[in-house]
Amino acid sequence: MTRSTNLSEWLEDHLGERARRSGWKLKQIAEGVVEVTGGDGQQALLEEEGGEGTENDDRPCILIAAREGTTSDEHFDVFTRDVPPNRLHRAISNAMEIHRLRNHEADRERSLRRRDYELKELIEIGKSLSAVNDVDDLLAEILEKSRHLVGADAGSIYVVEGGDGVESERTLRFKMSQNDSIEYESREFVMPVSAASIAGAAVVMKRSIDIPDVHAIPEDAPYGFDSSFDERTGYRTCSVLAVPMINQTGDVLGVVQLINKKRNPATKLVSPVDFEREVIPMDTRSRELVETLASQAGVAMENALLYVEISRIFDGFVRASVHAIEQRDPTTSGHSFRVAMLTKRLAQVVSGQDSGRFADVHFDDDDLKEIETAALLHDFGKVGVREEVLVKAKKLYPPNLKIIRARIDFIRRSIENDHLQRRLMMIETGVEDQELAILDQACERALAEIDECWRVISAANEPTVLPEGDFQKVEQIASRTYFDLNGDRKQYLEPKEVEALLIAKGSLTAEELEEIRSHASHTISFLKEIPWGRSMRNIPLFAGAHHEKLNGTGYPHGLEDEDIPLPAKIMAIADIFDALTASDRPYKKAVSLERALQILDFEVKDHHIDGDLVQLFKDAEVYRVLKQDEGEKAEKK
DSSP: OOTTSOHHHHHHHHHTHHHHHTTOEEEEEETTEEEEEOTTSOEEEEEETTSSOOTTOOSOEEEEESSTTOOOTTSSEEEETTSOHHHHHHHHHHHHHHHHHHHHHHHHHHHHHHHHHHHHHHHHHHHHHHTOOSHHHHHHHHHHHHHHHHTEEEEEEEEEEOOTTOGGGOEEEEEEEEESSOOOOOOOEEEEOOTTSHHHHHHHHTSOEEESOGGGOOTTOSOOOOOHHHHHHOOOOOOEEEEEEEOTTSOEEEEEEEEEEESSTTOOOOSHHHHHHHEEOOOHHHHHHHHHHHHHHHHHHHHHHHHHHHHHHHHHHHHHHHHHHHHTSGGGTTHHHHHHHHHHHHHHHHHTOOSSTTTTOOOOHHHHHHHHHHHHTTTGGGGGSOHHHHTOOSSSOHHHHHHHHHHHHHHHHHHHHHHHHHHHHHHHTTOOHHHHHHHHHHHHHHHHHHHHHHHHHHHHTSOOSSSOOOHHHHHHHHHOEEEOTTSOEEESSOHHHHHHHTOSSSSOOHHHHHHHHHHHHHHHHHHHTSOOOGGGTTHHHHHHTTTOOTBSOOSSSOOBGGGSOHHHHHHHHHHHHHHHHOSOOTTSOOOOHHHHHHHHHHHHHTTSSOHHHHHHHHHTTTTHHHHHHHHHHHHHO
16 A cells, blocks of 8 residues: 555555444544544544644544654554554554543543532522521522522422311412513412322322423323413423422422423523523433422421411510500500501611711611510510509599599588588578678688689699699698598698699609509510520510610619610600500590600700601601501501
8 A cells, every 4th residue: 555545545444344343433534634433432533643633632542653663652552554454453442442431531520520519509509598587588599599400491489378287278379480581570379289280290299290391291191281371471381390399297388390401501592493402301310409409498498487487476476465465554555566666667767877877777677576576565564563553544543533522522511511500590590681691602602612622633633744734723722621520620632642633744653653664674574584586685675775865864774875775765766756646545635746746856855865866757757657557457447
């Protein structure tokens, strides 16, 4: 054979039948370079000395040198064209085996790296899912992570609801969907749990439903494909994998449904060609991954639902406790709930400030929950206050006022009896009518004075929001005396009665006021007995400090400005405002909004409450939250 024969022709002639029996295919890929491909895809290269070279190719390469004795560290082996066919065949076979082993090792490395990545992803997903307590956020996270793991273009998630142990009464709620290729608005809907739908079948059968092509579902399958979404949006659903989320007790909590696994996850499916070229069936590995994730998701969802249930129980217990406490004083019913609404709203306003004194203050959802709960329980300590003091509507207790009324009536009858006795004596002695008239007039004046005494006492018995009252007249009445049935001289009013009627503001005596104020200390001591946990640990502090004043004259600890927690300062404003404007207090009339805001300003001037917070309260019209709540309640009715 001449040297002019090219390498490809030489190999065809030199190996001949051996190459064909081995199932090899020879292909010239460059000048002086031939590619030999085996039946299993393994390859080797043969390069003639002086050819174009194979520097960037990692396949084993055999050099066909021009002369004997040529060596090369870069080639798998070196021969001349005089090499025996069987020896060349064996060398090429060895080279292709090396290539096969290299590919196998590379595939193994890729597989290990992929599995390592998937394992890390599952671990991270597990961590991520365990950190989410909001059910809707958790469901979105589950769906997003599931799609990411398998490269699904779209997906949806369902939640099993109802039943209470009766499987036939369960329903399947469509919660949300995600789609990388199209944008559309999805809405929740409910359907019965049934094997007629793909998601329903996953629930009923408690196993994954893997459909390579929804347009070729076997006729004996109990489920079918609902094409309404595709018809409505122009999308084309092909491959579907529905995996149930099962908790530790074997109950199906929901279903993750993945749609259209893609060769290239970054590709958007827009045209029919995209769907034909990119969409592939879900493979076994994809199903295993999603099933593993769904198992994690089932536990995470169970925890999230348990968290919601515990939160609902907690909220219910707190509200029931507040309701029970307020039933001791029905006249203030609703006060704690209104204070909680006002406090939370003002806290949100404070948290939203991007300039000024509160620019660095931020309350997250947990903080707001803690503040709202503290506000709900701010009067919890009133359970330790005597009920008669708690519900005292007037300065005098009703029995005490009845005693005074009876005393005034006795004095009045005494005056009338004395008048009648004198008149009878005067008539018996034959006095003139003019003198009788003078006697009658004196009696009328005395009775009028008694009636005026009762009017003054009744008026003085009414509590006031601000210090005011005709206290001098009360003291004058108290100094008056009468004779009882035993002939003993008594004062019109007892010292305790005078003390009560001389109360300048409100309806409580100093002693009673101190007892009422003790509710703040009771609140702290009672609430400290409850194991609130980390996110609620400040509730006793916040709730117990809402009566503290900036100048240190508040109670129970006489804290000053810098020592009073900000939430307690917020709560103090809400508490005062509602006490002023509440219309359910029989012992006082609700003041107008303008008057209430004016009184808050007075409290600021007296250095009792925070002026910056009051200004935010007014600027943001925080009080409107009460009107909104009333409107919502009216709509529900």
